[in-house]
Amino acid sequence: MSAKRDDIQQQLEQLRASYLAQLQQGWSDVMAEAGQLLEADNSGWQSIAQALKLRFHTLAGSAGTFGLPELGQQAKALEMELGAWLDIDRRPDLTSKQQFLERVQELSNHSSHQQQQLPSTLFQPSDDEFTRKARILVFSKDGQLGQQLHSALEPFGHQVQSVQQLELLRAAVLERQPDVLMLDMPQQRVPQGLKTLINTMQKDEQHPTVLFVVGEKESFAHSLAAVRLGAAGYFIKPVNAAAIELRIQRLLTKRQQARFRVLIVDDDVMLARHYQLIIEQAGMEAKVVNDPAKMLIGLQGFQPDVILLDVNMPECSGPELAQIIRFKDEWLGVPIIYLSSETDSQRQLDALVKAGDDFISKPITDQALAVTVFARAQRARQLAEMMTRDSLTGLLQHATVKDRLSDEIAKAKRSKQELVVAMLDLDHFKKVNDQYGHLIGDQVISSLANLLQQKLRKTDVIGRYGGEEFLLALPDCSLQKATDILNNIRQSFQAIPFSAQEQSFSCTFSAGLARVDTQLSSDENIERADQALYKAKHNGRNRVELA
Ligand SMILES: Nc1nc2c(ncn2[C@@H]2O[C@H](COP(=O)(O)OP(=O)(O)OP(=O)(O)O)[C@@H](O)[C@H]2O)c(=O)[nH]1
Structure with missing residues (x-):
């Protein structure tokens, strides 16, 4: 186990200890409220029963997570009993209330003796220390x-x-x-x-x-x-x-995909922290928002792959929050998973109809939580990639790369850093297709795409602009540096031996570079790089020219 995982394990244990301490302290309040219920008159009993019901609801949802599943089940039974009284709006008779108080007392005595059931093996997707170089x-x-x-x-x-x-x-x-x-x-x-x-x-x-x-x-x-x-x-x-x-x-x-990001929205600070640690232990990134009103800010800054949403929160419910998220087109594709100790399937379905994609019932085992979230995030990432990435090369598609260039221009304007835009085009590519067929042509295109991904930085934007044309945006990079980088890639590409029909051949590309003028639009900047590319073709191909 790595040092980070050891550390997470330690934090989980500390969190469990704090939970148990808080639980023990809380029993006297619960007992006092249950005692009040016994004495309450006709008009006052509902509010006390409501408050107690909420306490047991919270306990039912959290105890299992902190290793006390039995306590969680018993709390659920008490919550349901209170719910039944409230539903028919009839004050329970004295015997029922006394029996209820005894059960609460018994539970409180037991809870201090219950052993924590620590989770067995946790879900940990294999460690990935891969780079793009094998x-x-x-x-x-x-x-x-x-x-x-x-x-x-x-x-x-x-x-x-x-x-x-x-x-x-x-x-x-x-x-x-x-x-x-x-x-x-x-x-x-x-x-x-x-x-x-x-x-x-x-x-x-x-x-x-x-x-x-x-x-x-x-x-x-x-x-x-x-x-x-x-x-x-x-x-x-x-x-x-x-x-x-x-x-x-x-x-x-x-x-070597970037780690999945999970946003947890739950007003229960300890429970949310526990989920966060479990998700981090499974190799994902997790961020907690305890105040639902701050969720949109959390979304913007974090760009999650999945949102885990508590259903019962004081200020607004999970389904209401999910609908707010769905107001924005940009978050339409992000799966929302409700986390709730709600067991009524009709209410679960109602929540899903409003917005949301899945329901996880609390308590959930740590392993099941990690696996469910991981699978959802993986699927969401695949779908998002399919929408924006070119299927042959895995690079950004035409419209997306143009959008990203606009973003980079805006960033460069703010930061006053240099930005270079480059247009690349394979040389005499028609001949490759004619001579060796389209499939081999596709392999050449993919190889150049791979080489670009290999040699450029993570912060560089790489897109397939057209059939055999590529558009790059190189932020924080001088024109001279960009020329050197492109020349280096050009030479590497030229050295790749392709083979077809028992023949070996090589390919080249030409490139046009322009330092971005932030006063111009992205189309105008692309046009300048395109003119430089035209110059490179005109001057004999397999070369880099500047605007
Ligand atoms: N295999 C393959 N070929 C493609 C794809 N997209 C475009 N092409 C081919 O790329 C070739 C581009 O040809 P031209 O624009 O005439 O240019 P060229 O032969 O590369 O010559 P120069 O650019 O002037 O050096 C055409 O034959 C297209 O069919 C693709 O996805 N796969």
Whole structure:
């Protein structure tokens, strides 16, 4: 367990201790209120019963979370009993009230002896220390495959090491902890020693390795043998390095997504803090808003993937809050999960009809909370990505990249920092399509997209502007620096060997750069970069020109 997780565990335990202390202190108030109920006259009993009902409702929703599920169940039963009296609006008779008081007394005595049931294993999605640059180990009896992959994948920043003997492979695995093993498998049979090693690598909890198999021919039997070894990809010789790189990127992108963000809106400070710690322990980011009125500010600053909303809050209810969220188009896609100890399914459905996507009944186990939130966040992120990202390259789509450029121009205007806009276009790309087909053309486009993602900063904006055109916005970057970066990418791209129909070929691109003039619109700035691109094409292609 990492230091951060140790720390979270410690905080959870402290929180439980505070909860128990608060619970013990609270019993005298509960007993006093229950005593008042006994003595209350016809007109006063409802308000006391209402207050008690709320107390037991809160207890029913929180006790299980803090390791006291039995107490939670008993509190729920008392809440329901009070609810039944209030529903028919009839003062309970003396015997019922006395029995009620006894049950409260019993519960209070018991609660100090109840043992906390600490949660078992918590949900922790695998640790991801991946970068977009992969460590690739090639195991092949001849050195050719290693050499080929080395020259094809190094331009993307991947580290490729090739070994030819099992003993060396073992040593390399220990030393380098590869992300990917490329196994040259000329036959379907693999020696047992190698099988065992591969199996161990794949199951490594800290750093599982992904297996790609390279075979001699496209056949069902070979593919099946690869599947049985646990391969995530099967390629045939001569290998198409661009296709392999695409697979690697997909793998890495999936693993190094930014952490999911969860906004928790709950007026119960301790419970909200507990949920926050559980969600953080599961590798997500969580922010708590205890005051519903501050929720919109929380939303703006945090941009959550999921909102967890308490249903019963004093100022306004969860469904009301959910409707306020849904007033804004920008939050329409964010899933809202209600958290409530409400067990009446009709009321749950009513809440969902108003707004909201899911209902979690309190108490929920820590594991179930983390899994539900993680799954919702993952799905929401996928959908959001699909809406704004180009399916071939994973880059921002035309409209989104233009929007992002406008945002960057506004930011640059405020911060007075330099911003560069760049337009890139593949050279003679029609010929690539004509000669090798559209599919290979697509691979070339994807490779350039991957290279751009690899070489540019996280803060840079990268979009697919048109078929074989890309638009970039490089904030806080001088024109000179941007020229150097683009030239470096241009050279790396030129060095990538593509292969099709047993032929190898390379591609180039041209680029036009402009320092953004914040007085101009984003379209006008794009136009300036486009003119520079035209100059680059006119001056012979495979070059970078400035506006
Ligand atoms: N494979 C593939 N080809 C595309 C895609 N989008 C556009 N293209 C092709 O890209 C080619 C662009 O050709 P042109 O605009 O004539 O330019 P070019 O051949 O690249 O020549 P220059 O830009 O002048 O160097 C066309 O053949 C389009 O069909 C795509 O998504 N996939």
